[in-house]
Amino acid sequence: MNKEDKFKSGYISLIGKPNVGKSTLLNQLVDAKLAAITSKPQTTRTKITGIAHLEGGQIIILDTPGIHKAHSKLNKMMVQTALRTFSDVDLILFLIDGTEGFSEDDDYALALLEKISAPVFLIVNKIDRIPKPQLLELMGNSLTKRNFAEIIPISALKNDGVDVLEQTVLKYFSEGPQYFPDDMITDCPDEFWVSEIVREKIMKLTQLEIPYSSAVLTDRIKESKPGVLVIDSTIYVEKRTQKMIVVGEKGRLIKQIGQLARKEIEKRFGCSVYLKLFVKVKNGWSQSSIDLQELGYTHDPH
Ligand SMILES: Nc1nc2c(ncn2[C@@H]2O[C@H](COP(=O)(O)OP(=O)(O)OP(=O)(O)O)[C@@H](O)[C@H]2O)c(=O)[nH]1
Ligand SMILES: [Mg+2]
Known part of the structure; x- marks a missing residue:
């Protein structure tokens, strides 16, 4: 970091239907196991805050429960928790599972983002399991869904594309304070x-x-x-x-x-x-x- 470069910081929220890899990405961004991960949907039930310390900036990440059509009180609370992060963040990362493409459930979650003015990135996850031509077609078609500020393919599992994602997020942040000390990766007890x-x-x-x-x-x-x-x-x-x-x-x-x-x-x-x-x-x-x-x-x- 050059002396004249400004320190950048901001909040982002990881949003998407269950099981697309939001918590895997959170853990990768903070380089530690903060959130529970399973192959079953609806693993995350609450907001989990992680802090990524980068050269020249800090990204505060809110991992959220997967958005789904909820019936029980618990599930409704989970979805509300995810939606409430919208007003607290500078940027939203909308994750999809690239192996499935856009499903009805993704459309449902995306519709809830319609009125959000913060920039929304489309993160196509699980690219370790997608053939290149299929990925390119999916990325091309995704602009019909929303005018995403950026479309970034990653594999959260294999840590592929995550550094590009971090650098792109920083570009969208303005100058800001270091909200958390260097050694802190979460505020969860x-x-x-x-x-x-x-x-x-x-x-x-x-x-x-x-x-x-x-x-x-x-x-x-x-x-x-x-x-x-x-x-x-x-x-x-x-x-x-x-x-x-x-x-x-x-x-x-x-x-x-x-x-x-x-x-x-x-x-x-x-x-x-x-x-x-x-x-x-x-x-x-x-x-x-x-x-x-x-x-x-x-x-x-x-
Ligand atoms: N192949 C592959 N699997 C992945 C990737 N990222 C996540 N997974 C797997 O996808 C499953 C769900 O991952 P989670 O991180 O728990 O997904 P989530 O979006 O947080 O799910 P909820 O908390 O239920 O909303 C797990 O089995 C992960 O190992 C990836 O990049 N590639
Ligand atoms: Mg999760």
């Missing part, structure tokens, strides 16, 4: 992040409605002695039968969830972790406003 990791493991290891009926709250992170953290997290499910499934025969599944989560938490904190998991039933929590609030699912969780 550790308790939130730990809960998300546990929830990710549940989502990956269970099927049918269980991933969508599970919520996790971390009640305590405490250093019991130097280099050892004791963490208490509670998994909430909606029915007694679901509790039996999550615990598993002879406690096998809960043990597996705990082991996988612990490994990741130890890597992040760089110390030994003793993770205690509890499973509780909160009848029909995904349909109850009070329960949703108790579980941290509000429009602004932090």
Whole structure:
């Protein structure tokens, strides 16, 4: 960075239908595992803030839940959370899964952006799985959908095109302050992040409605002695039968969830972790406003 170059900063929001790779991109931009990622749709339930520190600038990224036609209270809250970021950002990255092209669900999400005055980039993700001619055709056709400020093909998974994306975003920012210190990659509390990791493991290891009926709250992170953290997290499910499934025969599944989560938490904190998991039933929590609030699912969780 030359002395006369101005420091640039701004906020961007990652928007798109579920499963297009928004959280994968967030993690890639901040170069750390901040958000849970699974192959199942509707993994992200809240806004997750990440900070990318670049030469000459700072990008504050809001990862959001996938936009979809929502029915339950939880799902409606998720979609609202995504839409509410529109007014807080300088730029919107609208992601699609390039292997699928524009689907009806993408059109639905895009229609909600119609009145947004902030520039909208189209990010065609998953190009590691698209033949070049198909990608070029998709990029050409996409201008009939909206007059996107930029169209950028990337593979969030393989970190391909992400640097071009960062540089293009910076071009659109004006001079601005360094909002966050150099060593800060998120403003989400550790308790939130730990809960998300546990929830990710549940989502990956269970099927049918269980991933969508599970919520996790971390009640305590405490250093019991130097280099050892004791963490208490509670998994909430909606029915007694679901509790039996999550615990598993002879406690096998809960043990597996705990082991996988612990490994990741130890890597992040760089110390030994003793993770205690509890499973509780909160009848029909995904349909109850009070329960949703108790579980941290509000429009602004932090
Ligand atoms: N092949 C390929 N897969 C990708 C890429 N980016 C993401 N994925 C996969 O797509 C799936 C969904 O990724 P997420 O990052 O969780 O998607 P999301 O948009 O955050 O999904 P929601 O939180 O449910 O809205 C995961 O299995 C990722 O590994 C990519 O560039 N290439
Ligand atoms: Mg996500």
